[in-house]
Amino acid sequence: MQTLSRWENTPTFFPQFRAALLEHVGSSATVVVIGASDGRLVLPLAAAGHRVIAIERDPVALQGGLVQLPDGTEAHAAGLVERLQQEQLDDRVDIVESDFLDADLPLAARYDAVWTSCSWHYSANHHRPLADFVTRMQDLVRIDGLFGAEFMMPVTARHYLSEHYTSPERLGPYFTDGWNIQLTLxxxxxxxxxxxxxxxxxxxxxxALLATRTSSVTTERA
Structure with a gap:
């Protein structure tokens, strides 16, 4: 991408998700990205030919604005809307400005894949159980579709007290009936x-955890 994301250098398992997307779904999938931010992981999907539904509630992430840099200075950060326009990808991305758990997405037309990157651990999301996020994402995936999530694992004592800092083992019980776990990292x-x-x-x-849906059986809420 010509326009750099403010999260450009943050580590990610996104390449593994993209490989699984091509293997299990195909090159023209419709992908729901939860916590789209400024599009760091949305733009590559759109550029590769996928249709993307980008869900984000932060107005600065969407529209751009002033942000404080680590050295205390301020700078303008481009938002998702501007970056899509600059890359001429805006016709491939539908933006939903909403909290993910309240977003109005039709479940009758489930999607080829869903992806989220390190969104659960933010304190703004701790008012809802982790199960709400996981099962809502699962509900969006069609049969033979792909679920992908990367997440922060606990490091400090505070993290271990929060279910939102999780692990592949703790997520596993959500992916029993109707799911095949393809990869954990x-x-x-x-x-x-x-x-x-x-x-x-x-x-x-x-x-990270990647799983494919094998049936419409509802997984028990862990």
Whole structure:
């Protein structure tokens, strides 16, 4: 992409999701991206020929605006709308400005794939159980479709007290009847450099889970 995302250097398992998308769904899938942010992972999907439904509620992420850099200065950050226009991809992406759990998406026409990147652990999402996010995502996936999520795993004592910092093992019970887990991944602890919203170096662990839906059986809420 010519227009860089503010999250351009953040580690991700997104390449593994894209490989699974091609293997299990195909090159012209409709993908729902939850927590689309400024489009770091939306634009590559649209550029590859996919139709994308991008769900995001942060107005700065969508429309752009001033953000505070780690050194305390301010700068303009391009939003999803601007970046799509600059890359001439806006005709391939439908933006839903809403909280994901309240978004008005027709379940009757389930989608080829869903993806989210490290959205559960944000404190703004802790007012709803993790089960709400996982099962809502599952509900959007058609039979033979793909579920993909990467997430922060616990590092500190505070993280271990929050279900929103999870692991592939803790997510596994959501993917029993009607699902096949295709891949689980995890990192060791690593130090991420300062970025917008976090002015100091900080330690993370990340995990990912990819699963395909095999039937319409409703998974028991774990």
């Amino acid at each position: 995890r990192t060791g602890q690593f130090t991420e450099l300062p970025h917008i919203g976090q002015p100091h170096p900080h330690v993370h662990r990340m995990g």
